[in-house]
Structures are given as structure tokens and as C-alpha cells.
Amino acid sequence: MSGQESHDLSxxxxxxxxxxxxxxxxxxxAVKVGEVVKRAGTTTGSLYWFFRDRQHLxxxxxxxxxxxxMSRMLDTIREITGSNDVPIDALLNQSLDLSEQPRADAxxxxxxxxxxxxxxxxxxxxxxNIQKQFIGVAVEMLERAQAAGRMRQDIDAFALALYAQxxxxxxxxxxxxxxxxxxxxxWWHLNSVFLDxxxxx
Numbered sequence: 001m002s003g004q005e006s007h008d009l010s011x012x013x014x015x016x017x018x019x020x021x022x023x024x025x026x027x028x029x030a031v032k033v034g035e036v037v038k039r040a041g042t043t044t045g046s047l048y049w050f051f052r053d054r055q056h057l058x059x060x061x062x063x064x065x066x067x068x069x070m071s072r073m074l075d076t077i078r079e080i081t082g083s084n085d086v087p088i089d090a091l092l093n094q095s096l097d098l099s100e101q102p103r104a105d106a107x108x109x110x111x112x113x114x115x116x117x118x119x120x121x122x123x124x125x126x127x128x129n130i131q132k133q134f135i136g137v138a139v140e141m142l143e144r145a146q147a148a149g150r151m152r153q154d155i156d157a158f159a160l161a162l163y164a165q166x167x168x169x170x171x172x173x174x175x176x177x178x179x180x181x182x183x184x185x186x187w188w189h190l191n192s193v194f195l196d197x198x199x200x201x
Contacts, residue, residue, distance in 0.1 A: 012050045014040040019061040028058050059116040063123045066113045070130045074137055107172040114169070135161045152200050160198070 018039035051057040117123040138161035145151040
């Protein structure tokens with residue numbers, strides 16, 4: 001790039017794409033500013049226009065991926081729930097299978113993103129916004145279940161939606177060691193009892 005540097009969003013997107021490509025193939029420790037700008041076809045000045053430092057670049061790249069993934073999930077959920085009365089089980093059973101590796105990987109990534117966001121106001125705002133949207137869709141689904149008489153009326157839909165999200169994040173504890181992983185049958189039974197308690201009597 002010659003002359004005045006470009007600081008448009010496409011440059012930021014290329015920097016993030018280059019960073020994620022390095023992370024995916026070599027790990028975050030392999031992310032070097034020089035290599036990122038080379039792959040992105042831009043300059044170091046452009047990188048520092050968007051990102052304070054290397055760690056902010058890594059955090060922002062992972063957060064960007066997380067937000068895009070959550071946005072796709074939201075679009076899918078909206079399509080499914082837009083015209084159908086989806087049972088409350090659909091919201092809560094997302095976290096039932098603890099041992100499934102893709103779910104464990106997703107939990108780890110989510111914990112990492114949330115931790116990084118605590119130290120970065122911009123990331124906090126971005127992650128909080130997508131989480132609000134995600135919980136909002138869940139609340140709509142739960143309120144429809146209540147209106148259809150399929151869920152107890154005394155349960156606050158927002159509290160339940162947040163509880164389901166918190167449970168998913170909290171399950172990352174079980175990923176730390178096999179000793180922390182509960183018996184699958186007992187875990188399924190606990191969730192069945194919980195779901196049953198939400199249904200009208």
C-alpha cells in the first residue's frame with residue numbers, strides 16, 4: 001500500500017481473517033504482527049490504527065468469530081421459532097451432553113472470549129450486544145411457551161433464559177478434569193427433573 005494508508009473496515013476484516021488463519025493453523029502464540037500485515041496485504045500502521053497491540057488483535061479476532069457464530073445461530077433460531085411453538089426443552093437441552101467434544105470446545109472458546117472481554121471495553125460492548133440478542137430470542141420462545149400453556153406462568157422468562165446461558169458457561173468447569181464430569185445418565189435425569197418442574201401442573 002502506498003501513499004495514505006486505508007483504514008476502512010475491509011482492511012480490519014482482512015487483518016482479522018489473517019489472524020484467525022494463523023491461530024487456526026499454528027495457534028495464538030504464532031501470531032506475529034509482521035506476518036499478519038503481510039497476509040492481509042496492508043501495513044503495520046493500519047494494524048495499529050484498529051488494534052492497540054498484538055493481544056488486542058488476537059482478542060478482537062476471536063471475539064469477531066464468536067459474534068459471527070452467535071449471529072448465525074440467532075438467524076437459525078429465528079427461522080425455527082418464527083412460525084412454530086418450540087418446546088422449552090429446545091432451549092435447555094443445548095447443554096445436556098457434557099462429553100460431546102465440539103460442545104466442550106465451544107465452551108472453552110466462550111470462556112476465553114468472555115474473559116478477554118472483561119479487559120476490553122469495545123469487546124465487552126460487542127459481546128454484550130450479541131448476548132442480549134441471543135437471550136432476547138430465548139425469552140420470546142419461552143413467553144410463547146407460557147402463552148400456549150406449556151410452561152408455568154410464575155417462571156420469569158428472562159431469568160430462565162439467562163439461567164440456561166449461565167449453565168452452558170458453567171459447564172466449562174467439567175472440562176477441566178474427567179473427575180469433574182458427572183455420570184451422563186444422572187446428568188440427563190437431573191435435567192429431566194428440571195424440565196418437568198417448569199411444566200404446568
